[in-house]
Every structure is written in C-alpha cells, then in structure tokens.
Amino acid sequence: MGKIIITGVDGNFGGYAARSIMKKVPLHNLIFTAPNKKVLEEFAAQGVETRYADFNNPEQLKEAFAGGEVLLLISMPFVGEKRRNAHKAAVYAAVAAGVKKIVYTSIVGSGDDSCDSYEKFDHQYTENYILTTPLKYVFLRNSQYAEAMISAFEEAAEATGVLTNNMGEGRMAHVSRNDCAEAAACVAAGAGEDNTVYYISGPTANTMEEFCAIGSEVTGKKVTYQYVSDEENYAFFDSLGVPRRTDGEWAETAKAFPFCSEGMVTFGAAIRNDKMSYCTNDFETLTGKKPKSIREMFEDIANYRVGKRTSTD
Secondary structure, eight states: OOEEEEOOTTSHHHHHHHHHHTTTSOGGGEEEEESOHHHHHHHHTTTOEEEEOOTTOHHHHHHHHTTEEEEEEOOOSSOSHHHHHHHHHHHHHHHHHTOOEEEEEEETTTTOTTOOOHHHHHHHHHHHHHHTSSOEEEEEEEOOBHHHHHHHHHHHHHTTSEEEESOTTOOBOOBOHHHHHHHHHHHHTTOSOSSEEEEEOOSSOBOHHHHHHHHHHHHSOOOEEEEOOHHHHHHHHHHHTOOSSSOTTHHHHTTTOOSOHHHHHHHHHHHHTTSSOOOOSHHHHHHSSOOOOHHHHHHTGGGOSOOOOOOOO
C-alpha cells in the first residue's frame, strides 16, 4: 500500500483518527495535513510526515497530497457553499496529485433526495463530485454524534431540566464521534470494500424521550424532553446569538457556538421525518468492535462531551 493522507488532524475527529491509524500502519506510510502548523509539529515530533494544507488553494493542496495513494477527507467544520468549494478543491487536488482512493466522512441522509437537511446537501454534493472522478471511494455516512446531545442533556440538567428541540418522535442511532473516527481510520488503513457506502451508527435508534430517560437514569439528573416547532427552535437559537448559517464571521462566532441554527433545525426536522434513522452493524464490520451505546457514554460522561470545535476557515 502507498501512503495514506489524513486531513484535518488538528480537529477532534481528525486527531483521534490520526492517533488511531498510527497504531495500525507504519508511520512512514502516513502523511498528516492540517491548516494548523502547531498541531502538525506535535505529530512530526512522533515521526509522521506532516504538511500544511490550505483548502482554499487547490494548487497548494496538490503539493500537500503529492505521493499519497489513499486520502481520508474529513468534512470541513463549516456549512454551505464554503464547505462545498473546499471539498471540491480537495477532491480535485487528490486527482491531480495521483491519489487513487478517497475515504470521505459523510452523513446519514446523504443520497436521499427527500432529506432536506441543510448540512446534508454539502455531503451529497461532495459524494456526487467524487463519483465524477476516477477515484475509488468509500463513503462513511455517520449518524449524529452522541456527544452533541449529551452536552445538550447536561445543559438542560443545569438549567430547567427540560431538553427542547424539534426532533419529536424521530429516531437517531446516536454514535460516538470517536467511533466514527475509529471507523474512518480502519477504512483508510484498508478495511472494507472499495466503491461502497457504509452507515456508521450506534447500536440502537432512540427517540429523544428515550435518550433523556437513559441519561436521567445513569446520571441521576432528571431531564425530560419537550418537542418544539421548527420556528420555535430557530427563535431559541436566535436568542442565544447562534448564527443561522456559517457564512461571514462564523469562524469567530463558532468559538462560542460551534454549530449554525440552519443546520441544527433542518437536521432535527430530518430526524423527525424519519430520514436519518439508519441503524447498522457497519461499524463492527469495519472495526471488529462494538460501537459505544448511549448508556455506556453516559456512564463515562466526562469523556463524551462535544468539546471545542475547530473553526478554521
């Protein structure tokens, strides 16, 4: 196997995937890239080849990806046209640099034209663009990170004891972000079949009421779920100063609010409308391990909070 390139090793997902793959393949077969040179220095000190990567500059990306055979493209932390352009630049550069295969971290709902999630459109755009290239591919369509909802649970527990959103009775097989990163590292290292779509999910698909009941039982903090309409959900995020989209000054705003309300509200609506309830054993197929359950994550809650999100443009 030729060299494996991993993008975004300065992020939560990319950092975990990087540390995981270092245990799976010889270090001389790895190339880690990121826009954060300080983080790259940490990996370089451990013997990994590192390269600065500017996703707004396709020509520079060709240099960053040169000599690689497999590219793990971790989706960018912003939403909308900016992300689509960055992903397109990365795929273009991969082809131009001679990369043979791309592993892309996508999302549940991608490939379903009836799913109206704002965030899904970026992933579907990227998947479709990859399909126009000669690259072999693996699409990892990840379920919603449990860490995000665990953090929402804790916030509710410290406030009113009520977790509100617009997901209603929809089901989501919440999965650990680390499990998603582990699956990505395994595939980049050679697991799975080429030209295949995998759905990376937790072991059960739960409603928000069930999610809160598990959290309440495990933590001893009583949190109930309350459905609110899409309009009410937007108003709530507006009151907190959460931006509707990730345009303009989002990178600065994201230090306090790492998500945009357009993404969260339409994502919640997609869950409510049963567009994202995929629950598979693909994680176990790719990794040989069982995915963490909601209960297990609440039992180890200190290690399953969403944390800071990299907002580099």
